[in-house]
Amino acid sequence: MHLTSYGAAGEVTGAKHLVESSGRKILLDCGMFQGRHEELHHHNAALPFDASTIDAVILSHGHLDHCGSLPMLVKHGFKGKIYATGATRDVAELIMRDCAHIQAQDAEYENRHLRRGQKSVVPLYINEDVDRVMPLFETMSYKECRKIFNDIEICFYNAGHILGSSLIHLTLKEEGRVIHLAYTGDLGQPGMPILRDPDQLPAADILISESTYGNRIHEGAPESVEKLINIVKEAIAQKGKIFVPAFALGRMQTLVYNLHKLTDEGYLPRIPIYVDSPLAADLTDVFSRHQECYDEETVKLFTSNNEDPFGFRNLHYVQSVEESKRLNNAPGPMIILATSGMMEAGRIIHHLINGVGDPNNTILIVGYMAEGTLGRAILEGAKRVRLYHRSLPVRARVKKINAFSAHADQTELLSFILGVPELKEVVLVHGEDLARRALASELNKKRPDLQIIIPHKGESQEF
Numbered sequence: 001m002h003l004t005s006y007g008a009a010g011e012v013t014g015a016k017h018l019v020e021s022s023g024r025k026i027l028l029d030c031g032m033f034q035g036r037h038e039e040l041h042h043h044n045a046a047l048p049f050d051a052s053t054i055d056a057v058i059l060s061h062g063h064l065d066h067c068g069s070l071p072m073l074v075k076h077g078f079k080g081k082i083y084a085t086g087a088t089r090d091v092a093e094l095i096m097r098d099c100a101h102i103q104a105q106d107a108e109y110e111n112r113h114l115r116r117g118q119k120s121v122v123p124l125y126i127n128e129d130v131d132r133v134m135p136l137f138e139t140m141s142y143k144e145c146r147k148i149f150n151d152i153e154i155c156f157y158n159a160g161h162i163l164g165s166s167l168i169h170l171t172l173k174e175e176g177r178v179i180h181l182a183y184t185g186d187l188g189q190p191g192m193p194i195l196r197d198p199d200q201l202p203a204a205d206i207l208i209s210e211s212t213y214g215n216r217i218h219e220g221a222p223e224s225v226e227k228l229i230n231i232v233k234e235a236i237a238q239k240g241k242i243f244v245p246a247f248a249l250g251r252m253q254t255l256v257y258n259l260h261k262l263t264d265e266g267y268l269p270r271i272p273i274y275v276d277s278p279l280a281a282d283l284t285d286v287f288s289r290h291q292e293c294y295d296e297e298t299v300k301l302f303t304s305n306n307e308d309p310f311g312f313r314n315l316h317y318v319q320s321v322e323e324s325k326r327l328n329n330a331p332g333p334m335i336i337l338a339t340s341g342m343m344e345a346g347r348i349i350h351h352l353i354n355g356v357g358d359p360n361n362t363i364l365i366v367g368y369m370a371e372g373t374l375g376r377a378i379l380e381g382a383k384r385v386r387l388y389h390r391s392l393p394v395r396a397r398v399k400k401i402n403a404f405s406a407h408a409d410q411t412e413l414l415s416f417i418l419g420v421p422e423l424k425e426v427v428l429v430h431g432e433d434l435a436r437r438a439l440a441s442e443l444n445k446k447r448p449d450l451q452i453i454i455p456h457k458g459e460s461q462e463f
């Protein structure tokens with residue numbers, strides 16, 4: 001069996017892991033690279049393999065960095081099936097269509113501002129390309145196994161990361177040998193609201209594990225809730241705005257859920273909260289269609305009290321661009337949650353253009369900011385930022401809370417990985433090198449016999 005990571009090897013985006021076994025090529029995820037705007041196009045424009053030779057895709061979840069290049073794969077000749085949970089299929093569809101829409105908008109903007117001699121920008125894919133991806137989906141339930149080829153069986157388990165997210169377990173038979181290979185996709189934190197905790201994986205010889213927070217331990221929930229309360233109170237005192245960049249899925253719902261709870265329990269005064277993302281509103285609909293993914297507490301909230309955990313009195317979903325623009329002139333205090341999560345695109349950019357220079361405002365970072373993104377630069381204290389060809393000073397306060405993360409931290413990764421029975425080898429992906437090395441060394445302290453592989457992009461491993 002051969003394994004090649006063509007993305008998410010030494011970085012956290014662009015997850016694409018190719019498994020070659022008994023003459024078949026199975027692609028685990030087909031994600032887009034995210035990062036600096038100009039480099040993005042270049043990175044995502046070409047696929048590192050011949051798409052027509054891939055036999056099947058197994059999709060762990062619907063985040064863009066795991067599903068965003070599927071339309072490219074189909075455009076370049078992929079005709080196989082895409083296995084995913086029903087919730088992941090629905091989430092991925094919205095995410096890919098949103099990406100096509102953003103690309104079309106960006107291309108239009110760039111083409112209006114072309115300098116002499118510059119080539120016009122063409123989107124990598126359009127909505128019609130997403131149309132061609134959708135019929136290829138085959139849905140799977142959690143704990144369901146299916147033989148997809150003679151020598152390959154796949155099983156899905158709950159990853160507890162975002163709605164529909166899965167851990168994948170493959171049984172590969174080659175030349176009389178049986179190999180059990182597992183893949184975490186992205187692993188969630190246990191004890192988070194809404195989603196059920198990650199499942200325990202059955203026995204596996206090899207585990208491909210994410211390692212985003214392989215070198216971090218999240219602060220505890222009580223500390224972060226207190227931090228959130230203080231940040232909101234400060235904003236109220238200064239009549240400032242709190243900008244929260246968040247992916248439309250995952251943190252967005254977790255934060256809304258927490259703000260809802262804190263307001264109801266009287267810890268937070270009622271201040272207006274805007275979810276400025278039509279995508280988040282659509283995804284919230286997907287949430288209500290897939291109650292099979294909820295934990296008991298959320299099911300109870302939905303069914304017994306007939307209450308919607310994602311909607312409450314001071315929460316407003318912003319749909320139109322006009323409505324979004326009106327928020328620019330509206331006085332604070334208010335909380336604005338907007339995409340994109342790493343501040344690379346989307347409506348958060350427009351809010352920052354208007355508010356980043358005001359010292360009464362706060363940029364609240366709750367998610368992972370990949371190297372090279374605007375979010376990372378702001379988090380690391382950049383004094384000026386470039387937003388749509390304008391250089392602006394950063395005067396707003398920058399705060400970070402990482403307890404609402406949709407990713408497991410070092411302790412949780414360790415206990416998950418070490419809990420996989422019969423594990424012999426671990427391939428660490430989806431983490432920067434520092435995180436991967438730190439996690440590897442902790443794993444080896446506890447299990448010196450465990451083989452740990454830290455692959456480079458495009459490097460093949462044989463098992």
Ligand SMILES: [Zn+2]
Nearest residue numbers: 061063161186
């Ligand atoms: Zn993810």
